[in-house]
Amino acid sequence: MKTDTSSKVVLITGGSSGIGKSVGEFLKSKNFIVYGTSRNPGKIVNFPFSLVAxxxxxxETITSAISEIIKKEGRIDVLINNAGIGITGPIEETPEEEIKKAFDTNYFGPLNVIKAVLPHMRKQGEGLVINITSIAGYMGLPYRGIYSATKGALELTTEAFRMELKDFNIKMTNVAPGDFATNIAAGRYHAPVLETSPYKKAYSNTLDLMNQHVASGKDPQVMANAIYKIIHTKDPRGHYKVGEPLQKFSIALKRILPDKVYEKMLLKHYKL
Incomplete structure (x- = not known):
């Protein structure tokens, strides 16, 4: 990667709010050339960095946006796959179309952006892809099973990509955040709490707990700092975790605890 950050071009998907916006603002302050994305950038005024549709x-919008940036800047040095949506609900009661939408946004979307950017990075002889996943992607969480699955799929795909890209000087890594104080809960799909559902009480309680975790989450600036450090790392690791110590420790525990013990720990945490 180029050492002169002022010449580095960064593309951040889902850059109009939350973590994406915080990362973009921070990188812009460090003299990166930053492009964020939004489905409707024309509706956003006085934004701190450039937005593309x-x-x-x-x-077709992925192809168009990348072509626009390449035409203006001649290169894309760093891709940050941040766009994503939340989804909660009993798996049995979650509509299939919502499950497919979550995978389209959280998995196939980032995958297609990567595919579109790689030829340009290969041509320029270097590049870095940072996939924003989730600590939830390391474990199947109750009433967040589909979200966990989408993020877990991206985590594993990145591992394979890293080996496939080793000959092209293109680096790829995952950054898994825990709970951050963003607007993700507002845009999350919630399967309705049905009066007749056998999951009514457990799901309702878990939903309240999840929303509390987001509301009391860390400042997104913590993610911005972490990503800035990764960009300046010569050979990034495959996985980074950013969150509360207990959230990060939960991943380590999953590796060492018997399955049933770990499952009981999660059940206790979610009061199930």
């Missing part, structure tokens, strides 16, 4: 579920 891109919807990760529509391939």
């Amino acid at each position: 891109l919807d990760v579920t529509r391939k």
Whole structure:
């Protein structure tokens, strides 16, 4: 990667709010050339960095946005796949179309952006892709099973990509955040709490707990600092975790505890 950050071009999907916006603002302050994406950038005024129109579920917008940046800057040095949506609910009661939408946004979307950017990075002889996943992607969480699955799929795909890209000087890594104080809960799909559902009480209680965790989450600036450090790392690791110590420790525990013990720990945490 180039050492002169003022010449580095960064593309951040889902850059109009939350973690994406915080990362973009911070990198802009460090003299990076930053492009964020939004499905409707024309509706956003007085934004701190450039926005291009891109919807990760529509391939034509991915192609158009990347072509626009390449035409203006001649290169894309860092891709930060941040666009994503939340989804909660009993798996049995979650509509199939919502499950597919979550995978289209959280998995196939980032995958298609990567595919579109790689030829340009290969041509320029270097590049870095940072996939924003989730600590939830390391474990199947109750009433967040689909979200966990989408993020876990991206984690594993990145591992494979790293080996496939080793000959091209293109680096790829995952950054898994825990709970951050963003607006993700507002945009999350919630399967309705049905009066007749056998999951009513457990799901309702878990939903309240999840929303409390987000509301009391860390400042997104912590993610911005972590990503800035990764960009300046010569050979990034495959996985980074950013969050509360207990959230990060939960991943280590999953590796060493018997399955049933770990499951009981999660059940206790979610009061199930």
